[in-house]
Amino acid sequence: MNASQTTLARPSAPVLMQPASVVTTASTMPAVERFDVQRLRADFPILQLEIDGKPLVYLDNAASSQMPQQVIDRLVRYQTSEHANINRAVHYLSETATAGYEAARRKLQRFINAAEEREVIFTSGTTDAINLVMHGYGRKFIKAGDEIILTTLEHHSNIVPWQMLAEETGAKIRVVPINDAGELLIEDYESLFNERTRLVGVMHVSNALGSINPIRQMIAFAHAHGALVLVDGAQAVPHLQVDVQDLDCDFYAFSGHKLCGPTGIGVLYGKAALLEAMQPFKGGGDMISSVTFEKTTYNTIPHKFEAGTPPIAAAIGLGAAVDYLSAIGMDAIAAHELELLRYATVQMLSLPGVRIIGTAKHKAAVISFTVDGVHPHDVGTLLNQEGVAVRTGHHCAQPLMQRFKLPATSRASFAFYNTLAEVDALIAGIRSVQKVFS
Ligand SMILES: Cc1ncc(COP(=O)(O)O)c(C=O)c1O
Numbered sequence: 348m349n350a351s352q353t354t355l356a357r358p359s360a361p362v363l364m365q366p367a368s369v370v371t372t373a374s375t376m377p378a379v380e381r382f383d384v385q386r387l388r389a390d391f392p393i394l395q396l397e398i399d400g401k402p403l404v405y406l407d408n409a410a411s412s413q414m415p416q417q418v419i420d421r422l423v424r425y426q427t428s429e430h431a432n433i434n435r436a437v438h439y440l441s442e443t444a445t446a447g448y449e450a451a452r453r454k455l456q457r458f459i460n461a462a463e464e465r466e467v468i469f470t471s472g473t474t475d476a477i478n479l480v481m482h483g484y485g486r487k488f489i490k491a492g493d494e495i496i497l498t499t500l501e502h503h504s505n506i507v508p509w510q511m512l513a514e515e516t517g518a519k520i521r522v523v524p525i526n527d528a529g530e531l532l533i534e535d536y537e538s539l540f541n542e543r544t545r546l547v548g549v550m551h552v553s554n555a556l557g558s559i560n561p562i563r564q565m566i567a568f569a570h571a572h573g574a575l576v577l578v579d580g581a582q583a584v585p586h587l588q589v590d591v592q593d594l595d596c597d598f599y600a601f602s603g604h605k606l607c608g609p610t611g612i613g614v615l616y617g618k619a620a621l622l623e624a625m626q627p628f629k630g631g632g633d634m635i636s637s638v639t640f641e642k643t644t645y646n647t648i649p650h651k652f653e654a655g656t657p658p659i660a661a662a663i664g665l666g667a668a669v670d671y672l673s674a675i676g677m678d679a680i681a682a683h684e685l686e687l688l689r690y691a692t693v694q695m696l697s698l699p700g701v702r703i704i705g706t707a708k709h710k711a712a713v714i715s716f717t718v719d720g721v722h723p724h725d726v727g728t729l730l731n732q733e734g735v736a737v738r739t740g741h742h743c744a745q746p747l748m749q750r751f752k753l754p755a756t757s758r759a760s761f762a763f764y765n766t767l768a769e770v771d772a773l774i775a776g777i778r779s780v781q782k783v784f785s
Pocket residue numbers: 409410471472473474475502504505550552553554579581582602
């Protein structure tokens with residue numbers, strides 16, 4: 348049977364069920380047992396769903412992770428007893444909402460160990476944060492002939508804004524190549540620097556392959572050559588302990604919805620001196636200190652970059668999400684996810700006709716794969732019939748797919764609430780995909 352012959356039924360609407368009893372194969376993996384994943388799973392109502400009569404196995408966490416009850420409760424509390432617009436009134440609700448919003452900023456500051464809370468700008472997500480740097484820093488400071496270094500691994504959101512800037516200014520983009528494992532070629536990176544290099548844009552962890560990049564070393568090298576570094580941390584912050592001061596990055600961007608928080612919220616971390624020197628990205632209320640028709644003066648950071656009514660509820664929800672993750676501990680999360688990655692990799696490699704794309708030595712729990720003779724879209728559709736949610740496509744990384752001469756892959760991406768039994772379900776699902784196409 349080939350891809351065009353398959354007819355695939357749409358899943359019925361998810362229904363609530365009791366948590367699936369997990370037949371665990373974890374007996375040989377004490378770290379996983381100590382982690383008590385079942386207790387954590389009970390915090391996530393959505394993980395109790397059935398899809399087409401099968402327990403949901405949610406392995407699309409790199410696209411968006413799920414929200415625990417604690418975050419949902421915080422959002423409900425905000426909406427039912429704290430909501431008003433912030434910064435603009437002296438009444439009780441406005442003051443409560445403002446306090447909640449600013450408390451969330453401090454939580455995020457602590458979570459990434461920023462030196463000051465004004466270095467945390469709330470954005471609508473990673474994409475918005477990168478665009479903020481492009482408009483705020485790039486359009487002011489990057490000129491014709493200047494160079495920006497990006498990598499082959501980048502997500503479109505860390506490519507396209509820089510291409511737009513290059514088109515507008517005449518700046519040049521240079522690209523760091525990778526090896527077949529999906530690792531950046533660091534000697535090539537270093538050889539790209541010259542006196543016109545102004546900025547490096549690099550992802551901390553690859554969404555498509557899971558590669559963890561040596562950004563600390565890359566940042567030190569860039570600084571030694573007078574360039575700034577913007578790190579796309581969308582796939583790192585949910586999985587690793589990130590310390591922006593230790594990394595010494597100039598900018599660090601991430602999204603709330605990949606971090607057990609709401610959509611529509613994200614963070615741009617920037618060093619205060621840089622943020623102060625930058626021009627605003629969006630104009631409007633709250634980002635000004637005074638306005639006349641002759642001249643506007645801008646507010647201090649972070650407000651200079653938060654024009655208009657921000658996503659107040661989402662910011663407060665994100666604050667609750669990082670509280671939740673901190674209580675578990677990012678090191679414990681990383682250790683559990685590494686166990687999942689190792690187990691899943693071994694299981695995948697045992698499947699004939701399955702190829703893992705991205706075999707970097709340092710990897711986060713993301714497995715991109717292809718199945719011989721089956722289009723990734725069909726892999727995803729058939730896995731869905733088994734209740735297994737994976738992502739298929741180019742993962743917003745078309746240049747990376749071109750590097751591997753692939754139109755698309757299937758991608759299983761794990762979170763701390765995934766189990767070894769769910770890896771088994773993925774593997775069984777791939778086996779049944781292969782049976783359909785045999
Ligand atoms: C590495 C990376 N960067 C940027 C983004 C864009 O994030 P958002 O859509 O939340 O702005 C994603 C989303 O998948 C990502 O994985």
